[in-house]
Amino acid sequence: MTAPRPDIDPIRLHKALTRIWATGPGWQRLAAVNHSVVGVRFMVTAAVFFGIGGMLAMLIRAQLATPESAFLGPEIYNQIFTMHGTIMMFLFAIPMLEGLALYMLPKMLGARDLAFPRLSAYGYWCFLFGGMILIGALFAGVAPQSGWFMYTPLSSDVYSPGINADVWLLGVTFVEISALTMAVELTVSILKLRAPGMTLARMPIFAWYILVTALMMVLGFPPLILGSVLLEMERAFGLPFFDPERGGDPLLWQHLFWLFGHPEVYIIFLPAAGALSTMIPTFAQRPLIGYRAVVASIIVMAFVSFGIWVHHMFTTGIPHMALAFFSLGSAIVAVPTAVQMFAWLATLAHGRPRWDVPMLYIFGFIVIFVCGGLTGVMLAMVPFNWQAHDSYFVIAHFHYVLVGGFVFPILAALYYWMPHVTGRLSVHRLSVPAFWLIFAGFNLTFLTMHLTGLLGMPRRVYTYLGHEGWTALNLLSSVGSFVLAMGFALIAIDVLLQARFGPRFRRDPWRAGTLEWATPTPPAAYGFASLPRISERADRLSPGEIGRTLAAGEGYLGFARNGWQETLGVNITTGEPDQIVILPRPTYLPLVLALTTGLVVLSMLFKNYALAVFASIVVACLFVWGARSAGQPRDHGPLPIGLGLSVPPHPEAATSPAVLAMGVTLIADGAFFISLIFGVVYLWLVAPNWPPVEVIEAGLTLPLVVVTCLFAGPIAARAATVALRRQGAVMPWLGVQAVALLTALAAVVALISGALPDPQSHGYAAASFALLAYVCLHLGVAALFVLSNATRLRAGFIGPRRNHDLRLTTAWQDFTAISGVVAVGVVLILPRMMTG
Template identity: 45%
Template structure:
């Protein structure tokens, strides 16, 4: 190699030679032209065996250290189905209690706990996890990738969900389960009316589980945008991938609201900060606004993945291409956007203004349009094809019938006069189950029958499957349709018994019979699923004749080589693709770096950019998840010392995990085809970790926005702001804090830019510059927070005095949390710099910490504006 070839050139994202630059451009031109890799030469001997060895699943009990998507996805699905069964058993207990009037099968207190746990487990421990579980299992194969880009993050999210969820469910056996309903409305759940720790388990447990869901959403977004097979442009992406992209983005925007809400209610219960206590300036409606800003988009977060599965299965079942692909994509995006305008759909009886009610009512009806586009596209596809009446098809037809009925009742409750009459009756219970079970559970069961052969090559019984469908479909309608009638007869929700004179006994008895019928169908399904799981593995031969890439192979590494994609139905349009891929004729046909790896492509056109090394199996995600769960759960039980031990164990495990992953690649470039080379790893905006940090900061910003909303809402309730018994700090303190924050950001940015300017100079070591700037920036950060905090202390801030002061305190405390996080992140970056790991080709830590630093500065300045500037402006 010549001297010119060895000279590093920096393009903002990579560092590689001029020769490598030309090779990358040539590869991208070939991909853009849709030309498959010409791997006509025989592959090296032992290449496939080395690939299999790198991706081999650990045997025995070490299986639980596995992090690849096949194993984690399988565990995820099994655990979510376990919670589905547990929640179903609780539902049967509810129906047994309501089967006859004046029943004493369950006491009022026990019924409230079971009712609360049934809704909570179904919504938080089954509905959301199962959609992420199926996505983790299917998406890498469907996208043509070896794995998702953060496999250890997937493992951490799974173990956090499992450990936290099981511990939360076990509170039922100790009388510690929450009893305020799955919606946990204050003031019922305030300390005055729920003095025990039952509600605290819900608040900390659910907040923790939602963090796990957000981690999974970040993984899905980055995986879909950056690890698609070359040539799989957005216009060629499977509809299921589109739905999961929209859903993951919705999770990023919606779920932070419930995290903010649970944090505020726990602060009120633990420290008497009165956010929801009206007599002290708070407002219980704040909870409803935050909860339903999460809760109503969640309905579509649950429905859209099911719709994506339907759009994937129907073309295969009908043996024809999907009608209206682009229209369905637009409809998916439309549903995602409109769903955020519907949260007050649940608040029509709370006294909102006529304008707000009219807007939400109109939005509730408008969301029907993009949903109907998808339904009509499915019907058109079935009409134009040759339908095989298989078990998956039966479940899809059952879905259409049930979901359309649920949609019709949804339009009814969107009409204000009707909702005022039907609100909080069993009519709403029936509508909810028709939409959620019909809209998600039936498509999910159809998907389990459809994709079961990916597990070990065996299909489920068609004969038994028809019995399963029949019992579930008839049982569902017998269970929930009578609830419409009971609701119209005036039966309210959440009652544990009723009098015989009310005339509701017949409807309730019919519903109970239907519930046990549906349970029998689900039991038959699990019996058949266990039979398939225990059967001898067979070769995955794509029994349905599907067109999508997950059917290429069931191996842990997805497929021997990553295919070049030239159409939306690659297995139909290229019947030889499976053979070509397994012979290694496409991209990256082995373990080029000697470890686990996948190909990273551009987000829109899916042009190959670099090879990403993936971390291997490890116990660290499990240890970190166990420590995190211990911190939240033990803190709920007021076991402070053990809780902090668990928290420290989690932090140490995560730091060790990041230290292992964030290292300089051993190879600068690798061959991904016949004499075609790509760089290994990337930095800056080309790196998937950089974009993951951006998404994480968006989540952070939504939480902060929710806290600002609470502060502004409380302020607008006041006649004088600040209230007479509160005071603002002297202006010198907030302005000093803002100036120090901005100076710290300039310092860290100067170090980052200075480091980049020295990349090409081998005679200058940029590490001392970075270390000095980092120490100065950390000092400025601490001084900035100290100035802000001292100003409020000097002004006499008392969060327990009234809600306005609590709103100020929570914004200050949230900024303090970020200061602690930056101290940890800055210390980690300093340690890596001292160890010599921040290099011209490996500086992702510096880039990501810089993003976090600048965000913390912006957030701090924004908080100063809302707390110190805006009240003074309003006073003028």
């Protein structure tokens, strides 16, 4: 950094940037898209849901404290334990990590915000409204009651009539929209929005953890969304994906669910581990040992976690060879976890550790998580798993892993980063006794559950007789749970007292080495008055010194220009700046879009499908309308960013965040499609009552029309890009795309209605319908892309340099063509393979 220039007034710069970046007061707060505001909203809302989930846990333990208790009836108990698991997994753990990442990442990366602020805001509102649907159903007495894993056939309409299961399927899918939007947002932001000079090898370790986690979400959530869609189609329309009497198979649900469910354990753990890898070096007063080894272990853990979903299905009749493979994989995943644990211990051993409240919770994490890991290795062994499966031993194990691996690190992070949010320090009067209550209460609650499980107590029972030998242990678990609850209550009080009465401080109270402490505390809406250049690893910095220099405007973008909210985009590998990313201002559009999406979900929940279709059309129109004026209406060319450099605005750059986001989105879409193909092949090979009596009878005309039009669209899209570059006529090529897409859509609809057997008759027909419906959906979205292109071209937002819209449309149509040909091919070829 250079010395502050006398011609820069930090006060005037602060006021100018605040006018551009700040969110207005009152109702205007609903239009907020700033990452700090949205991140705090995520975390506070997740904490509220955690409180609700905790109260449900207290009801469960009150019911099980004594034998033959009449405190809760079986139906209410089933709703409560289902909602407890659902809340903790979907409404607390994942949104809390998303909120932490939203708030912290731009500050750690040296950026002013994330790549798509409106997408973050939309994700938050989807999370909030989806959670409200689930909680509202609980208070209305129609909450799901089939367990948070919703196993079929228990969750089918035969055994779970009413809307209880539909609430879970639609509500959780609504929440998963939020999770996927956050995964795209975080992936793109980490790769593109970093401080100049921050190569991948210089990124803070927390960013590596979040990047791997976000990519796991991109690949892991689509199978669950697919399973939820298929089960809802079976419940609502009678399509027999999971009905063995009509060519379905209940185990297909377990495969799809655990393709998501097992990686989710690591999706929850990795961000917490990232927080640990950030905090431990601070309190050890030395950099993290084994940075590269830790990064490699994160990647290996993510890779292995996707290959061991059958770990949860050892008792379902899996062939012995498969059991051996998945058992080995379940044990091997402990190795990358151990690499990280030893790196943390080595950092503490080679440093000069100082104890503070966050270190108490780090100590609690080490003790509890190691115990949970050891029982996990035990459950990875098939003979022991057969004995302990679906017992309270498993409940004890995953609470040790999830509470130890997520809640304790999050509590450490709360005390570590809360001063950054509030600008005040903790006075430590309640935090220490709160820790010991939580630590003692947790072990008293769940250590005894290992014993009740080994004594044969099964999961999901609402009462017991009392002669089994479980009574005393259950009473101890219940007492421990209330001690645990008192500890969390003290933390809530302590946080409120800190936010109101804690002493104020200047930058970096922990003497940390990461960039977030270079911002003011609490942070300004713009984060950094100017952006730094990073020349070393981003956990070895001096935030206090850097912060004073950046506040004086002695970095990149140390000025206000055109009322733009500016940050820098960099080359993914080198970290050199290559574009100015101009971000959108506050808008109510995310809130309106989320409300309309919620209307779609509620309409489907109450079987009003006409309203659902209408609301879906409104959502599509809002997306097109919202994109009508995004970007810049003219070319600017390279613009100065300070320190002698000039780069173009992102619409004119070679690779904008939008192009990268499309790639990540298509990866998620591909995971969904591959999961669908997996489901079709699984039913064909494993499901009973195959082959079907009726198969599709179609000539070659319609399939040839579909294939021809599917490939005509991308060809016309490329022609439009060439015409734009040569300043020729683009609209005719958009018209060709529209005709090709609509013709293909009509041909697929004709194939469904004229040649496909009744989808309710057999799993083959239902699977074929799902594949063709998938193609129809993508053709419809491609048509929306073309409509948006036409609108923006007329408004002047597309030009020879600003051609990203056409590139995005081409990428979507390429994917639609490839997946469409595969889908139509499977539908047509599968009958011949079955009869041949």
